[in-house]
Amino acid sequence: MEYQTKNLLVRLSYYLIALAVLALLVFGIYSAVKSSELTVPVPLASVVTNNDWQKGNQEASVTLVEYADFQCPACGQFDPLLAQLISVYGDRVDFVYRNFPLREKHANAEAAAEAAGAAGLQGKFWEMHNVLYANQTSWQDLADPKVTFQGYAKSLGLDMDKFNADSGSVAVRDRIEADYRSGLAAGIDGTPTFFLQGVKIANPASYNAFAAVIESALAKTAQAPTTTP
Amino acid sequence: MSLTPTKPWFPFVFIVLAVLGFSDATWLAIKHFTQTIVPCSLTHGCELVTTSQYSLILGIPVALLGSLYYFTLIFGTIISLESKKERIFRLITRFSLAGFLMSLWFLFAQIFLIHAICQWCLGSAITSTLLFVLSYFFYPKAATKVVSEPEVL
Numbered sequence: 001m002e003y004q005t006k007n008l009l010v011r012l013s014y015y016l017i018a019l020a021v022l023a024l025l026v027f028g029i030y031s032a033v034k035s036s037e038l039t040v041p042v043p044l045a046s047v048v049t050n051n052d053w054q055k056g057n058q059e060a061s062v063t064l065v066e067y068a069d070f071q072c073p074a075c076g077q078f079d080p081l082l083a084q085l086i087s088v089y090g091d092r093v094d095f096v097y098r099n100f101p102l103r104e105k106h107a108n109a110e111a112a113a114e115a116a117g118a119a120g121l122q123g124k125f126w127e128m129h130n131v132l133y134a135n136q137t138s139w140q141d142l143a144d145p146k147v148t149f150q151g152y153a154k155s156l157g158l159d160m161d162k163f164n165a166d167s168g169s170v171a172v173r174d175r176i177e178a179d180y181r182s183g184l185a186a187g188i189d190g191t192p193t194f195f196l197q198g199v200k201i202a203n204p205a206s207y208n209a210f211a212a213v214i215e216s217a218l219a220k221t222a223q224a225p226t227t228t229p
Numbered sequence: 230m231s232l233t234p235t236k237p238w239f240p241f242v243f244i245v246l247a248v249l250g251f252s253d254a255t256w257l258a259i260k261h262f263t264q265t266i267v268p269c270s271l272t273h274g275c276e277l278v279t280t281s282q283y284s285l286i287l288g289i290p291v292a293l294l295g296s297l298y299y300f301t302l303i304f305g306t307i308i309s310l311e312s313k314k315e316r317i318f319r320l321i322t323r324f325s326l327a328g329f330l331m332s333l334w335f336l337f338a339q340i341f342l343i344h345a346i347c348q349w350c351l352g353s354a355i356t357s358t359l360l361f362v363l364s365y366f367f368y369p370k371a372a373t374k375v376v377s378e379p380e381v382l
Contacts, residue, residue: 011312014307014311015307015308015311018303018304018307022251022300022303025248025251025252025255026255026259029252029259030259032256033256033259033260034263069269073269074266074267074268074269075269078266102271104271105269105271106269188271189270189271190268190269190270190271191268191269192268193268203266203268205263205266
């Protein structure tokens with residue numbers, strides 16, 4: 001009897017050890033997934049200038065740069081989060097939007113970026129930005145989205161002659177290309193990619209997680225003497 | 230019960246492959262559950278594959294099913310080794326057909342339906358194919374009539 005119980009315990013311990021090893025493996029993989037999101041700090045390749053599309057407080061000591069593609073579903077999913085962040089932190093944070101159209105994958109990404117750029121020349125970049133993301137699914141698969149974009153421009157009350165001329169203009173396209181190259185130079189390989197205070201951050205999973213990251217950046221700058229209350 | 234003498238290294242090779250497959254599938258499953266918004270990538274096709282409609286079976290992520298599949302193989306082998314019942318191991322090796330057939334389907338889906346390849350999914354396809362080939366071509370067929378074939382798919 002005694003022997004049998006002991007034997008059973010030994011046998012059980014084999015299984016427990018095997019389970020523990022597998023559990024350790026799962027934990028190792030889990031931490032690897034977590035840490036792969038927070039690799040070596042990647043700095044922003046080019047500093048924010050007046051040439052950038054900005055929203056919020058341009059004098060703020062905290063800057064969030066987003067590299068995005070208007071046709072990327074993930075960017076579309078992040079857009080409401082960002083809109084909420086801008087409404088809450090717009091007075092303390094400088095929000096910057098840079099184009100990173102994944103042209104090989106998203107056929108209309110470039111045209112959308114050009115529409116936003118053209119609207120921007122009439123002071124309505126963010127308005128067009130919002131319309132594009134809000135209606136992403138209705139134009140993403142169009143063979144030629146130009147007419148749809150013109151419709152958006154009209155609804156925003158833009159000067160249509162100017163919008164049409166600017167949409168395909170070298171100036172607008174160069175600006176997109178400059179954004180794209182600065183993204184490549186920073187080593188990004190997807191969208192959206194966020195840089196907070198010039199350093200790449202892991203994409204937060206929710207609004208609250210995003211707000212927490214911004215709060216901590218605000219807290220850090222608040223330690224240094226600044227004019228913000 | 231008499232056991233067919235088989236190469237003693239066989240279950241260990243089997244278990245090593247199963248652990249590789251398990252790690253791979255678990256990695257994908259954890260990615261699935263921790264990333265709520267999967268970013269668009271310039272270089273990889275993984276996000277296209279792992280967010281496609283084919284990545285779920287009855288609402289369950291395929292990666293998780295794969296993880297459980299490999300877990301079954303690993304534990305079945307351990308039980309067989311510990312209890313010295315080769316019959317159990319034989320059953321487990323027959324089960325590897327299921328993983329192989331699933332891998333074929335996912336490979337087909339990636340190439341012809343999703344038009345994108347995910348390296349991590351390919352890794353699991355390779356381990357499950359190796360397990361199948363080992364089981365069906367390098368492992369002796371059932372020695373006794375007592376062995377019942379498991380119903381696979």
